[in-house]
Amino acid sequence: MASQAKEKQIVRAAEELFNSRRFHEVTMEDVCRAAGVGKGTIYRYFKDKEELFLRVATSGSEELCDVVRRKCAEGLPFEERLVGILIEIHQAKRRRGLVRLLMRSDDARVGRLKGALHSHFEDRRSALISAITQIFDEAIREGKVRTDVPPELLAGSLLGMFHGYSWHAETQFQREEGLQFLDLFLRGAGARTASAQEVRP
Amino acid sequence: MASQAKEKQIVRAAEELFNSRRFHEVTMEDVCRAAGVGKGTIYRYFKDKEELFLRVATSGSEELCDVVRRKCAEGLPFEERLVGILIEIHQAKRRRGLVRLLMRSDDARVGRLKGALHSHFEDRRSALISAITQIFDEAIREGKVRTDVPPELLAGSLLGMFHGYSWHAETQFQREEGLQFLDLFLRGAGARTASAQEVRP
Amino acid sequence: MASQAKEKQIVRAAEELFNSRRFHEVTMEDVCRAAGVGKGTIYRYFKDKEELFLRVATSGSEELCDVVRRKCAEGLPFEERLVGILIEIHQAKRRRGLVRLLMRSDDARVGRLKGALHSHFEDRRSALISAITQIFDEAIREGKVRTDVPPELLAGSLLGMFHGYSWHAETQFQREEGLQFLDLFLRGAGARTASAQEVRP
Amino acid sequence: MASQAKEKQIVRAAEELFNSRRFHEVTMEDVCRAAGVGKGTIYRYFKDKEELFLRVATSGSEELCDVVRRKCAEGLPFEERLVGILIEIHQAKRRRGLVRLLMRSDDARVGRLKGALHSHFEDRRSALISAITQIFDEAIREGKVRTDVPPELLAGSLLGMFHGYSWHAETQFQREEGLQFLDLFLRGAGARTASAQEVRP
DNA sequence: CATGAATGAGCGTTCATTCAT
DNA sequence: CATGAATGAACGCTCATTCAT
Numbered sequence: 001m002a003s004q005a006k007e008k009q010i011v012r013a014a015e016e017l018f019n020s021r022r023f024h025e026v027t028m029e030d031v032c033r034a035a036g037v038g039k040g041t042i043y044r045y046f047k048d049k050e051e052l053f054l055r056v057a058t059s060g061s062e063e064l065c066d067v068v069r070r071k072c073a074e075g076l077p078f079e080e081r082l083v084g085i086l087i088e089i090h091q092a093k094r095r096r097g098l099v100r101l102l103m104r105s106d107d108a109r110v111g112r113l114k115g116a117l118h119s120h121f122e123d124r125r126s127a128l129i130s131a132i133t134q135i136f137d138e139a140i141r142e143g144k145v146r147t148d149v150p151p152e153l154l155a156g157s158l159l160g161m162f163h164g165y166s167w168h169a170e171t172q173f174q175r176e177e178g179l180q181f182l183d184l185f186l187r188g189a190g191a192r193t194a195s196a197q198e199v200r201p
Numbered sequence: 202m203a204s205q206a207k208e209k210q211i212v213r214a215a216e217e218l219f220n221s222r223r224f225h226e227v228t229m230e231d232v233c234r235a236a237g238v239g240k241g242t243i244y245r246y247f248k249d250k251e252e253l254f255l256r257v258a259t260s261g262s263e264e265l266c267d268v269v270r271r272k273c274a275e276g277l278p279f280e281e282r283l284v285g286i287l288i289e290i291h292q293a294k295r296r297r298g299l300v301r302l303l304m305r306s307d308d309a310r311v312g313r314l315k316g317a318l319h320s321h322f323e324d325r326r327s328a329l330i331s332a333i334t335q336i337f338d339e340a341i342r343e344g345k346v347r348t349d350v351p352p353e354l355l356a357g358s359l360l361g362m363f364h365g366y367s368w369h370a371e372t373q374f375q376r377e378e379g380l381q382f383l384d385l386f387l388r389g390a391g392a393r394t395a396s397a398q399e400v401r402p
Numbered sequence: 403m404a405s406q407a408k409e410k411q412i413v414r415a416a417e418e419l420f421n422s423r424r425f426h427e428v429t430m431e432d433v434c435r436a437a438g439v440g441k442g443t444i445y446r447y448f449k450d451k452e453e454l455f456l457r458v459a460t461s462g463s464e465e466l467c468d469v470v471r472r473k474c475a476e477g478l479p480f481e482e483r484l485v486g487i488l489i490e491i492h493q494a495k496r497r498r499g500l501v502r503l504l505m506r507s508d509d510a511r512v513g514r515l516k517g518a519l520h521s522h523f524e525d526r527r528s529a530l531i532s533a534i535t536q537i538f539d540e541a542i543r544e545g546k547v548r549t550d551v552p553p554e555l556l557a558g559s560l561l562g563m564f565h566g567y568s569w570h571a572e573t574q575f576q577r578e579e580g581l582q583f584l585d586l587f588l589r590g591a592g593a594r595t596a597s598a599q600e601v602r603p
Numbered sequence: 604m605a606s607q608a609k610e611k612q613i614v615r616a617a618e619e620l621f622n623s624r625r626f627h628e629v630t631m632e633d634v635c636r637a638a639g640v641g642k643g644t645i646y647r648y649f650k651d652k653e654e655l656f657l658r659v660a661t662s663g664s665e666e667l668c669d670v671v672r673r674k675c676a677e678g679l680p681f682e683e684r685l686v687g688i689l690i691e692i693h694q695a696k697r698r699r700g701l702v703r704l705l706m707r708s709d710d711a712r713v714g715r716l717k718g719a720l721h722s723h724f725e726d727r728r729s730a731l732i733s734a735i736t737q738i739f740d741e742a743i744r745e746g747k748v749r750t751d752v753p754p755e756l757l758a759g760s761l762l763g764m765f766h767g768y769s770w771h772a773e774t775q776f777q778r779e780e781g782l783q784f785l786d787l788f789l790r791g792a793g794a795r796t797a798s799a800q801e802v803r804p
Numbered sequence: 805c806a807t808g809a810a811t812g813a814g815c816g817t818t819c820a821t822t823c824a825t
Numbered sequence: 826c827a828t829g830a831a832t833g834a835a836c837g838c839t840c841a842t843t844c845a846t
Binding site for chain 1: 223224225344345346347348350354355357358359360361362363364365366368381385386387388389390391392
């Protein structure tokens, strides 16, 4: 059906605009011009501006969640899977700024999304967190990760630290950087004492 | 001078409103009603709505920066100073939602603040980061922190991880939780091997 | 021809809608949904919304006029014919609110109908009035009605009084009520003096 | 207070427009232009277009009711009072077309006025009817009017007949025409028989 | 200085109308 | 012919901003 395509067309145009300007700075006129459709057309697909915004926000995150879940299921060592996920997240952040919302859903904006949409959005965040939590669950069982911190908290911390870390690496983020970061996360910022160093030859 | 007081009055009222609603959902009428001043009065203190918003955002962060800088200068062990700072940040986040901007100034919103105000705002973030960076500098000199990661990156990572970590601890965050978190940050999420554990008696 | 049927289908649907909502509250979408036809189809039968509205208004009145004219031609005593007409009018008002326009074509709305359509509509009113006027003409010739008031004025007055009178008798209006009303119209509201009463045994 | 004046200014401008065009043909821009005020100003006084329309409709009728009530209280013969009232109504209809609504409040438009405003409007009509009803009450006590028709029905009929009658006398309507009309109403349209004529010498 | 009534540019939204299918 | 997705002119309404009091 052609309408699927047109909807995507609108979402994509809106995405770009919402990423570079604030909600109230983006006019529906901007969106329809950017999307190359008539003004009324947008309203065939979205009840109002708010719904369009929400859709843009959630659509990005949905895709990311799918990719992440797939990565989780891969039969690789947990470090490799985490690095893969981080790379995906980093790319998604660059492509679609709104995914950022996912990483800080305490945002006032998200807090006020209404009803079903709100929970749908929260679900996305949970989905991301819980996908990563699963990896930590396995890693704990394998004795690879400390057991005194709930895996969920580990997942949240990983995501948070990555957000702060990748701040400086705006350009690209590939396997190598991913491993560096993971080393910081897994071994900690503390100095390695002589004997501790020996442990990891 | 009375105007100082009135200005604070307006900022405080606006702060509360901007924390619970989006920029475009807060009207100047709301602000002046909440502040108990006439509508025109606001314009004696702030050029326009945007400037008011910025002021609210920056004023919160400015206070936080001051507190953090003071904490940094205290002659305590670096772990204690970090915990003190984290507690302050946590409280500031609860009091003033806009401080959150500080912790993720990659936010599209901040990215578009104009001219002098933008850099002034960026400065706040840098101030926070660099205050913490200083602590890490010292800690590196004392051999307490790993040297293969630039201290600035450590500061960013700490802040980020804290953001993710404290997400689950919405209620309160005191010295004890601070130490737990710091342990995670410094020793990492990886499992302690037998010999490594011995190192830290 | 099928188009005749489809046109009627549309008019009937529109009729119902225009009776319960104002012109601007009825959308063409409402009409086509109610009529069970495509949106574009309406435009094959009516130039625009205005024309549809007019057609609805006039179509109701046209039917009424036909019935009234037929009643006029019946060879009954003039009182009986008038009562028959009133009953028809009353029913038409209930069925099709727009007939009301007929009875008060001074309505601002009617006053602005354009060109040919306007006069066509005015014609309907005239038709109604003149049908009744004919009856009065005959009655005057028979010496049954006062001669100092132009029959046209009598017709208008009858219609008007009936409108006010029937206001209270929303439910039903049959021969008996018709005769009561006619008595008021013909003998007047004034008290019957003793001798005057004698006159009508 | 100046706002009273400005409100009246707006109502008057709107009145003129609503009298010559339909609700949906009058734009708020038209109104504010005609009233000589800014667009936003209207919204300080009226919640929306609907409320403005309602106000226009009711304000005209309120004034008329006052005048009519005053006329009712005058110590004149009932015929004189009725004529006075009719003249007022006629003038009001010419000045303010919306008063017409009063005379046909079965209008779909009125039927859908919401809540308090609806009843307020219905009240006006009742007020008009009941003022006239009072006159008939008195006249009945004086034996001047027939007793077999409820005075309320007489009032409604009078108003209705007058509406139909005055249709032809668009120009002016003064005491003389009033008496002619009243004669029709009181003595009826029926022919005066010889003896009946004698009764009223 | 403080106020809030007044303003009007500009926005979101609607809906009559068109036209490719 | 019938359809309904697409259109965009036009509208109601908001609200940041001004300025007379």
